[in-house]
Amino acid sequence: MMQEMSPDLIRTFAALSDPVRMATIARLAEGPAAVGELAEPFSLSPAGFSKHLQVLQAAGLVTKKLDGRRHICSLQPEPLKAAYDWLGFYQNFWSGTLDHLEAFLESDQGNQDSDKKTGL
Amino acid sequence: MMQEMSPDLIRTFAALSDPVRMATIARLAEGPAAVGELAEPFSLSPAGFSKHLQVLQAAGLVTKKLDGRRHICSLQPEPLKAAYDWLGFYQNFWSGTLDHLEAFLESDQGNQDSDKKTGL
DNA sequence: GATTTATTTCGCTAAATAGTTAAATATTCG
DNA sequence: CGAATATTTAACTATTTAGCGAAATAAATC
Numbered sequence: 001m002m003q004e005m006s007p008d009l010i011r012t013f014a015a016l017s018d019p020v021r022m023a024t025i026a027r028l029a030e031g032p033a034a035v036g037e038l039a040e041p042f043s044l045s046p047a048g049f050s051k052h053l054q055v056l057q058a059a060g061l062v063t064k065k066l067d068g069r070r071h072i073c074s075l076q077p078e079p080l081k082a083a084y085d086w087l088g089f090y091q092n093f094w095s096g097t098l099d100h101l102e103a104f105l106e107s108d109q110g111n112q113d114s115d116k117k118t119g120l
Numbered sequence: 121m122m123q124e125m126s127p128d129l130i131r132t133f134a135a136l137s138d139p140v141r142m143a144t145i146a147r148l149a150e151g152p153a154a155v156g157e158l159a160e161p162f163s164l165s166p167a168g169f170s171k172h173l174q175v176l177q178a179a180g181l182v183t184k185k186l187d188g189r190r191h192i193c194s195l196q197p198e199p200l201k202a203a204y205d206w207l208g209f210y211q212n213f214w215s216g217t218l219d220h221l222e223a224f225l226e227s228d229q230g231n232q233d234s235d236k237k238t239g240l
Numbered sequence: 241g242a243t244t245t246a247t248t249t250c251g252c253t254a255a256a257t258a259g260t261t262a263a264a265t266a267t268t269c270g
Numbered sequence: 271c272g273a274a275t276a277t278t279t280a281a282c283t284a285t286t287t288a289g290c291g292a293a294a295t296a297a298a299t300c
């Protein structure tokens with residue numbers, strides 16, 4: 001078995017690997033906001049912040065809608081969920097007494113959606 | 121309230137944002153392996169793969185122990201768990217009927233360690 | 241002890257990223 | 271319409287990252 005490692009997931013992790021972008025996501029989780037409001041906490045030029053926003057949009061983490069001359073940004077949950085699920089696969093690895101996933105992968109739980117060979 | 125965004129987390133997400141490194145983590149979840157074995161699936165020079173391993177080690181995701189001339193790599197769960205937990209904070213954002221976290225943040229659950237202003 | 245195997249470090253190049261300032265595009269307001 | 275506001279795009283520079291081949295280190299084997 002092998003976990004999916006889509007370009008989308010890669011882009012999501014890349015988008016998350018920056019403090020400005022992580023903080024922006026945290027802020028947007030509290031509700032939509034205009035670009036200027038989002039940029040305020042950072043000592044960045046507007047153009048510099050705009051680029052971070054582009055990275056977040058390219059990853060599908062943020063969408064924008066226009067409200068007059070302001071661009072209102074909203075957080076999109078799907079990519080976060082996908083990243084969460086990818087990492088969640090390794091839950092057994094860190095949460096249990098297992099040193100690695102072997103035991104899990106050979107368990108009923110680990111086999112339930114992969115090796116349905118019992119019926120063949 | 122504001123989620124923690126440590127340099128460690130940043131490094132973890134950066135380490136995850138590459139297909140070679142993601143696949144290597146997936147492989148290591150099945151159990152420890154030597155560098156050469158890990159490198160095999162990729163068309164990379166040994167030096168090239170070694171650098172990816174350095175990134176994973178710098179993020180604390182992989183540790184090595186020596187077995188003769190072979191370097192045995194093991195996956196370390198802590199950084200994965202930290203990333204999982206950071207993303208898990210937004211679970212309410214994607215899993216529920218909420219458009220954003222406001223409702224959660226104003227709930228008992230959301231208030232339990234943040235705005236204890238009821239007593240002021 | 242010379243050779244082979246496993247891996248890293250070094251020195252380099254090419255490409256991607258993060259930041260800047262200046263100019264461009266809309267939109268609102270007087 | 272002209273000035274101000276909000277934001278992006280363009281052009282550029284500096285830094286980081288990803289890759290390579292060659293050399294270095296270390297252990298195993300003959």
